[in-house]
Amino acid sequence: MDPDDFEDGPGTITPYEGLPCYRPASLPPEIEYTDDIIRVYGDAQYALGRLATLHRDVDNENLLIAPFVVREAAMSSQIEGTNVTVSDIVLHDVDGTPQRSAAESADVREAYNYVDAIHEGFERIEAGESLSVELICDLHETMLKDVRGEENRPGELRDVPVYIGSPDRSAQSARFIPANPQTVDLLLEQLVSYMNGGSYPSVVDVAITHYQFETIHPFRDGNGRLGRLLIMLQLYDAGLLPKPYLYLSAYFNRYRQQYLDYLLAVSRDGNWEQWITFVLNAIAEQAIDAYNCGIKLVGLREQYYSPFPNSPAVRDVVDFIFEEPYLTAPRAIDVTNRSRQAVYDAIKALEAAEIIEEISGSERYQVYRAPAILSIVESP
Structure with missing residues (x-):
């Protein structure tokens, strides 16, 4: 990383043991409401509002929450270079399963932890907690529990420098070196304070704070996944997202190079317009995609209900396969509270x-799959 490349940026270079660490400027930045920003702001607000109407019309929110959370976890893991699929995550707790994908077991566990972190974050905000450093650290610990070495210290802010875009993990080849580790705690406290106050409309502030979080890079590992989760939590806290329905990782993965380039352009040149436009486009496009996916899932459930108007046990098992598209009878008995015979009869009817x-x-020990549901959830 060449410090001269950042002379025109909004932040400053704060050296650490001879390393040129980049300290982002305090928030808020000065944002000009260009035509592009106004356009994508309107698109994002409209798309989020339409997604909220879908939530209001669904009698069982788990019909959407379970597939969407797993989809986001899979895509978020793929950004980190894994082969984890939706099926891998769903199959995580199913014993005697068929062959999985080529994903490593540790990667699958990490993706499953991400599912847990999403649920934990939403539950704690719903219970009245505010976004805080403590909450962020707790979510980080949940994400990395039992899957990383002690050197990455899950849940603890980093006290060492980290290198971004370094093929050999050296400072010399790094494209970017985030904030001096001695300033991380202060910078994160300031960021959380801004998250709970803000200066711009919520969707714009989400773009601003996501840049700030990734530029601070407060942990040794897992910053990307946690940063994407925080976007959902902020939108939920602002009343713009009713549940964890927004899987932004799909968009960031599809435009990964632009994502990285636009982040860097804010630090180098203060190009906030390009970055904010990109993030708001992501929110708008993925909210539309989530709405369309939700409509397909709701319609598919009605299609599955139709042949069984007088079979409540079958309908209960139908609801269950939307939450877990890989089905075992013992698990279905536990979840539906139906008798063993009723569940086995329902499985036979559905097969x-x-x-x-x-x-x-x-x-x-038989395992069943719901292929049409998986086809919808796993579609790019």
């Missing part, structure tokens, strides 16, 4: 209707 299919090939 006969080709709504689920047996995939384990086992005589005793």
